[in-house]
Amino acid sequence: MTNEAVLSEIQSKFGDKIIAHSEEYGMLILEILSDANVEIMQYIKENASCKMTFLTTLCGIHYPEKSGKELCVMYQLHNMEINYRLRLKAYIPISNPKIKSVSGLFASANWQERQEFDFYGIEFEGHPDLRRILNMDEMDYFPMRKEYKLEDGTREDKEDKFFGR
Amino acid sequence: MNQLDKIKTENIDGYKGEGFMVTKFSEAIGLARANSIWPLPFATSCCGIEFMSTMGPNYDLARFGSERLSFSPRQADLLMVMGTISKKMGPILKKVYEQMAEPRWVIAVGACASSGGIFDTYSVLQGIDRVIPVDVYVPGCPPRPEQIIEGVMQIQELIKNESIRRRDMPEYQKLLEAYEIE
Numbered sequence: 118m119t120n121e122a123v124l125s126e127i128q129s130k131f132g133d134k135i136i137a138h139s140e141e142y143g144m145l146i147l148e149i150l151s152d153a154n155v156e157i158m159q160y161i162k163e164n165a166s167c168k169m170t171f172l173t174t175l176c177g178i179h180y181p182e183k184s185g186k187e188l189c190v191m192y193q194l195h196n197m198e199i200n201y202r203l204r205l206k207a208y209i210p211i212s213n214p215k216i217k218s219v220s221g222l223f224a225s226a227n228w229q230e231r232q233e234f235d236f237y238g239i240e241f242e243g244h245p246d247l248r249r250i251l252n253m254d255e256m257d258y259f260p261m262r263k264e265y266k267l268e269d270g271t272r273e274d275k276e277d278k279f280f281g282r
Numbered sequence: 283m284n285q286l287d288k289i290k291t292e293n294i295d296g297y298k299g300e301g302f303m304v305t306k307f308s309e310a311i312g313l314a315r316a317n318s319i320w321p322l323p324f325a326t327s328c329c330g331i332e333f334m335s336t337m338g339p340n341y342d343l344a345r346f347g348s349e350r351l352s353f354s355p356r357q358a359d360l361l362m363v364m365g366t367i368s369k370k371m372g373p374i375l376k377k378v379y380e381q382m383a384e385p386r387w388v389i390a391v392g393a394c395a396s397s398g399g400i401f402d403t404y405s406v407l408q409g410i411d412r413v414i415p416v417d418v419y420v421p422g423c424p425p426r427p428e429q430i431i432e433g434v435m436q437i438q439e440l441i442k443n444e445s446i447r448r449r450d451m452p453e454y455q456k457l458l459e460a461y462e463i464e
């Protein structure tokens with residue numbers, strides 16, 4: 118299975134739902150329409166010519182400079198039979214951070230979507246139990262978003278020989 | 283006086299004579315408590331590894347009467363917090379402390395438990411004294427077993443020298459009130 122074959126297969130099926138494609142370190146990357154994430158991934162999982170039945174990982178990314186496409190959900194799929202990998206990226210605006218959950222397709226996405234909700238505030242619609250998973254429940258912000266100032270490098274209030282840095 | 287008596291009466295006020303000693307009840311109880319501390323190890327990271335060494339035969343905390351670890355807070359006298367405590371862990375630590383019966387002492391082992399250490403970040407409690415009162419802080423990242431033993435010995439000194447019913451002291455009640463512990 119080559120990148121070209123997979124790309125033409127998916128493009129012929131989904132057409133303009135594949136917004137862009139590129140290749141990094143030999144891995145095919147598809148930018149997909151965020152509304153179409155479930156149908157595209159279902160096809161890639163179940164279609165006999167793709168059969169990427171394993172969700173390696175799923176993660177959120179914050180691009181503060183991309184207006185209207187600030188948040189991104191990245192999926193990595195794996196065909197275990199022939200060891201072929203594919204990466205999908207779906208962008209969503211930070212003002213309405215909603216995307217369909219793929220936990221119905223891949224059970225492992227359940228945990229990972231909760232984590233991305235916890236850290237980026239991405240709301241996965243259709244997730245069975247979207248709660249914070251790693252941070253405390255009372256937290257009222259999303260710590261991995263790039264909207265917090267970096268620490269002042271000259272800060273001295275924690276300089277302590279035994280207890281601080 | 284035999285060797286054993288010598289050790290036992292070393293730091294105690296009282297009248298000694300041939301084969302007997304008269305002292306205050308509080309001193310005797312303090313001595314007994316200090317040498318039979320049941321620690322509850324609350325180990326979350328590398329300081330816990332140092333504690334394992336402290337309990338092992340090389341350093342042997344049993345020399346101080348603390349060989350019996352209590353994994354239930356209800357029977358424990360000394361809460362030893364060793365390692366990074368995240369904010370999410372904070373309420374659990376507080377619950378463990380609340381479940382301990384008086385008299386109870388707390389020792390914060392290592393930089394993380396004492397001040398958050400290098401983890402100056404959104405998810406880490408900046409010292410366990412934000413949620414529970416602490417009696418002795420042991421610095422180090424991680425501290426050597428000798429330092430942990432020194433901390434336990436400091437706790438022993440506290441136990442020997444403070445009122446046997448410290449929970450009745452107004453200062454202590456005020457302290458617990460400040461932490462909203464009943």
